[in-house]
Amino acid sequence: MTVSIKSGTAHFFQRSTQQLTGLQAKADRLNTEIATGVRVTAPSVDPVASSRAAMLERLAADDGQYLANVKLASSLLDQSDAALSTMEINVQRARELAIRGASETLTPVDRRAIATELRAIVDDIYATANLSDARGAPLFGGAADGPAYTRAADGTISYAGAGEPAPLPIGDSSSIAAADSGQRLFGAIDTDANGDPRDMFKVLGDLVAVLENDALPEADRRTAMTDGLDGLGAITDRLAGARASIGARGARLQVEQGRIEDLAAERTSEAKALTGADLQQSIAELQQTMLILQAAQASFTKVSQLSLFDYIR
Numbered sequence: 001m002t003v004s005i006k007s008g009t010a011h012f013f014q015r016s017t018q019q020l021t022g023l024q025a026k027a028d029r030l031n032t033e034i035a036t037g038v039r040v041t042a043p044s045v046d047p048v049a050s051s052r053a054a055m056l057e058r059l060a061a062d063d064g065q066y067l068a069n070v071k072l073a074s075s076l077l078d079q080s081d082a083a084l085s086t087m088e089i090n091v092q093r094a095r096e097l098a099i100r101g102a103s104e105t106l107t108p109v110d111r112r113a114i115a116t117e118l119r120a121i122v123d124d125i126y127a128t129a130n131l132s133d134a135r136g137a138p139l140f141g142g143a144a145d146g147p148a149y150t151r152a153a154d155g156t157i158s159y160a161g162a163g164e165p166a167p168l169p170i171g172d173s174s175s176i177a178a179a180d181s182g183q184r185l186f187g188a189i190d191t192d193a194n195g196d197p198r199d200m201f202k203v204l205g206d207l208v209a210v211l212e213n214d215a216l217p218e219a220d221r222r223t224a225m226t227d228g229l230d231g232l233g234a235i236t237d238r239l240a241g242a243r244a245s246i247g248a249r250g251a252r253l254q255v256e257q258g259r260i261e262d263l264a265a266e267r268t269s270e271a272k273a274l275t276g277a278d279l280q281q282s283i284a285e286l287q288q289t290m291l292i293l294q295a296a297q298a299s300f301t302k303v304s305q306l307s308l309f310d311y312i313r
Contacts, residue, residue: 062172063264069168070257073178074250075134080179081246083128083139088239090121090128094204095232097121101211102225108214115211122204126157129182137165142181149182149201157201159183170256176249185242190234193227200238203231 100106101114130147133139141148143163150160159182167175186200198206207228210221 060264060267063260063267066170067257067260067264070170070253070260072134073168073170073176074253074257076139076178077246077250077253079131079133080139081243081250083131084185084239084243084246086128087125088236088243090125091232091235091239094118094121094207095229095236098207098225098229098232101207102222102229104218104222111211111214115208118204118208118211122157122201122208125204126151126201129186133179139179140182140185142183156205159187159199170253171260174256176253176256178249180242180245185238186235189238190231192231193223198231200235203228203235206231 097114097118101111106114126149129140129149131139138144138146138148138161141161143165144161146160148159148161149157151157161181161183164181164184165177165179167177169175188197189200189203191197192206206224210216210224210228213221216224
């Protein structure tokens with residue numbers, strides 16, 4: 001009989017302790033919910049919501065990187081557009097000089113003066129073609145790390161880049177070319193009278209050479225100047241086309257940025273709905289839990305003080 005009573009008493013204490021511990025743990029959790037505004041503080045609280053929230057967090061991290069790439073691509077395209085705009089201004093000035101230089105009334109001194117200004121324009125375009133982008137890489141160097149263009153001892157300017165720059169990912173299955181190689185933009189502009197291909201710097205260099213060559217027969221000079229003007233027209237068209245392409249890509253990036261930001265807001269809202277606490281409900285549940293806990297504690301204290309428990313001890 002005594003063994004049975006002791007066994008029942010031990011079971012009562014174990015069950016009561018478990019109940020009190022569970023109620024206290026629930027009260028602690030509700031207090032944390034109210035303090036932090038977060039309902040799912042651990043996967044065990046709500047495994048389904050926790051799993052979904054973890055997936056949303058991973059997607060948000062991806063979207064954050066995509067958004068950073070969108071902003072970087074926009075910056076690179078803006079820099080390229082500004083550089084091409086500067087080149088357009090210089091090429092336009094070179095065209096004005098070439099038209100003046102084609103006049104048969106000019107003296108050799110006049111032509112050399114025009115050639116000197118053209119050389120300064122070439123220097124400016126060369127410097128612009130060798131700009132570094134926001135990452136410190138050559139803006140028009142393609143996939144290469146060094147300068148996009150180099151200049152030989154005789155003044156000849158050649159492309160030193162290689163390949164095309166890697167596109168930037170801006171979505172799960174989409175990317176964008178944030179820069180263009182100098183070879184794509186300024187190479188193979190046209191062919192000269194002999195059918196030989198010319199890039200932008202060859203066109204400009206040929207014009208300078210013609211204006212500085214006093215011994216060139218007038219007929220050959222006229223042909224060369226016409227060639228030069230045609231080349232400048234081709235450069236102008238190429239630059240305009242490149243800027244139009246940049247504008248189209250920039251517009252696409254604006255759309256992508258809006259899409260990513262809207263999606264991020266939706267995912268944040270969903271994650272909050274999944275894991276966030278309803279404060280009114282949490283407070284009401286905490287009050288109810290505390291009442292139950294207090295009642296359980298009082299009951300346990302009263303029962304544990306009965307003479308039978310004192311006698312058994």
